[in-house]
Amino acid sequence: MRRSAAQWTRALLALVALSIAPRTATAGLVATVWPTEVRQGEVVVVQVSIPDSPETLRGTFAGRPLLFAPLADGAYRALVGIDLGHSPGTYPVTLHWRHQETDVTHEVPVAVRDAAFPIQRLTLPPRMVDPDPADLPRIQEEQELLEALFAQADRIPHFAEPFVLPIDQAFQPTGTFGRRRILNGRLRSPHTGEDFSAPAGTPVHASNRGQVAYTGVLYFAGRCVILDHGLGLYTLYFHLDSIAVDPGEMVERGRLLGSVGATGRATGPHLHWGARLGPARVDPMALLRLGDGPPRP
DSSP, X not given: OOOOHHHHHTSTTOOGGGGGSOEEEETTEXXXXXXXXXXXXXXXXXXXXXXXXXXXXXXXXXXXXXXXXXXXXXXXXXXXXXXXXXXXXXXXXXXXXXXXXXXXXXXXXXXXXXXXXXXXXXXXXXXXXXXXXXXXXXXXXXXXHHHHHHTXXXXXXXXXXXXXXXXOTTSOBOOOTTOEEXXXXXXXXXXXXXXXXXXXXXXXXXXXXXXXXXEEEETTTEEEEEEEOSTTEEXXXXXXXXXXXXXXXXXXXXXXXXEEBOOSSOSSSEEEEEEEETTEEEOHHHHHHGGGOSOXX
């Protein structure tokens, strides 16, 4: 059963302190964008109060549409993911709506800073770097499957509490999100999640309430679970040894999803925890910081 709009208002993004963040008002609309300075891989919250014709509200960031969820107080909120590869610079959150028979546009600038992700250079046997040519069709098919999945977005959020770590706090993250590897002199794709080194069999839990969007075995990810939290937000749990949930199941925050393993392309037992917000590859640790709300003056 989904949470009510009132519960959503009090939840993770229940930034009760949002009213103290920078606000702008134009033609009957009050917009709060927080934070207005972010690094690659982080998340921006957009909250809008619009007294009339709310059905006309539209928004974009860097040309991508925003998905607004209604709140209990009549406001609307959207999440913006800053992809880890997003070019640094200043980009507008652009809002469009109709006020007293007039089309209105309002922009709030957001500065995207270079995250200065680390670079790791390694020399490895070729067999450990390049997949077998026979596996390439499978890899391509799985990539298309995941992109189609992440393109789906439910306007209603499934969660109503702050995000938490998916593994016991005794296992600290390695800080590998965004890291780029140069293997045998060639630049590879950046690391799109946070790794937690833990013994095989260590329990892995849902970082928040969500619907199980996928379970299965993928070439790179191994045995994995993907949760859909609504608003286009997904969390990913890779290299599992076992899976304890079924596709379509709605799971609560803290629910056992499976256990740590070394399946897929993994050199040893660990949990790869990732997050996607629409097409953006975002740092899952940024989801934990959302619960802090905007900074106090």
